[in-house]
Amino acid sequence: MQARRHDTVGPSLGGLARTASQTLALGALLIAAPTLGAQATPATTAAPAAGAAAGAPAGRAPDVGDMAPDFTLPAASAGQVLAKPLKLSDYRGKTVVLAFFPKARTSGCTHQMEAYRDRYATLFHGGKDVTLIAISADDAATQASWAADEKFPFVFASDAGGAVGTKYGTYSGEYKMDMRTLYIVGADGKITYVARPFKEMVETAYTDLGAALDKTKGQ
Numbered sequence: 343m344q345a346r347r348h349d350t351v352g353p354s355l356g357g358l359a360r361t362a363s364q365t366l367a368l369g370a371l372l373i374a375a376p377t378l379g380a381q382a383t384p385a386t387t388a389a390p391a392a393g394a395a396a397g398a399p400a401g402r403a404p405d406v407g408d409m410a411p412d413f414t415l416p417a418a419s420a421g422q423v424l425a426k427p428l429k430l431s432d433y434r435g436k437t438v439v440l441a442f443f444p445k446a447r448t449s450g451c452t453h454q455m456e457a458y459r460d461r462y463a464t465l466f467h468g469g470k471d472v473t474l475i476a477i478s479a480d481d482a483a484t485q486a487s488w489a490a491d492e493k494f495p496f497v498f499a500s501d502a503g504g505a506v507g508t509k510y511g512t513y514s515g516e517y518k519m520d521m522r523t524l525y526i527v528g529a530d531g532k533i534t535y536v537a538r539p540f541k542e543m544v545e546t547a548y549t550d551l552g553a554a555l556d557k558t559k560g561q
Contacts, residue, residue: 403511406536410440410527411509415499416482421490423482428475428499431531437558438527439466439474439551441540442501442512442520446480446488454522454542459494465552469496472555477501479519512538524551526558534558 404411410430417428430438441458443451458465458474466472474496478485485498499506507513507520514521522542526535535554541547 403538404509404525404533406533408533409531410438410525410533411506413506413509415477415501415506418482418486418498418500419489419496420494421486423486424497428497430475430527433473433527434531435529437472437529437555439472439555440510440525440527441474441476442507442510442523443476443478444517444519444522445478446484450522450542451478452492454540455492455494457542457548458496459492461548461552462495465548465555466496471559473497475499477506477520479504479507479513526551526554528558528561534561 412429412431414427414429417424417426430440441454443454445451455476458476462468462474466474475498476485476494476496477499479501480488481502482498482500485500488494489498501507501513501520504513504515504518504520510523510525512521512523513519522539524535524537524540525533528534535551535558537547537551540551
């Protein structure tokens with residue numbers, strides 16, 4: 343009898359240990375979420391080689407010089423879910439920043455979005471010639487509520503299910519969320535800059551983004 347009781351307790355404790363370990367791993371992920379399953383790729387603004395393919399080959403994330411995969415997603419702004427879905431190709435002719443992030447109202451993501459908010463006038467020119475789209479797997483209503491509470495002046499897009507994050511090589515099927523990755527898309531629809539991961543707690547991530555935006559708009 344004692345042996346049987348020991349066998350029953352042992353697996354239970356093991357299950358608790360695994361659950362605690364998974365919880366700690368997810369907490370670390372939300373603070374600084376790199377792309378899972380691959381080594382982090384440094385941010386780059388390098389021009390593509392001559393003759394580079396117009397689109398990203400199947401099986402890899404799009405990179406500088408590739409056409410940004412088009413998408414249509416439910417969208418939200420401060421306090422409201424937008425009636426019309428957001429379609430990337432509708433922004434052709436403008437510079438677009440696609441900022442994938444893991445989850446609304448978490449510490450790292452709040453820091454990142456607050457930094458975008460506080461630099462919106464300078465970094466994104468108040469939205470006049472740069473469109474910032476923040477993308478996560480949260481539903482649009484959650485994004486709208488968060489944007490209203492924090493007074494975020496930019497648009498959010500809901501990638502529930504991760505179809506768009508999968509196209510961009512940033513969705514984690516294990517955690518059911520998009521990782522912290524940033525793309526700049528030029529007026530011609532091609533990607534000009536990638537930060538994989540975007541290091542939201544590092545100040546140079548924002549200065550590098552600003553320099554890349556200036557370069558993109560000058561092309």
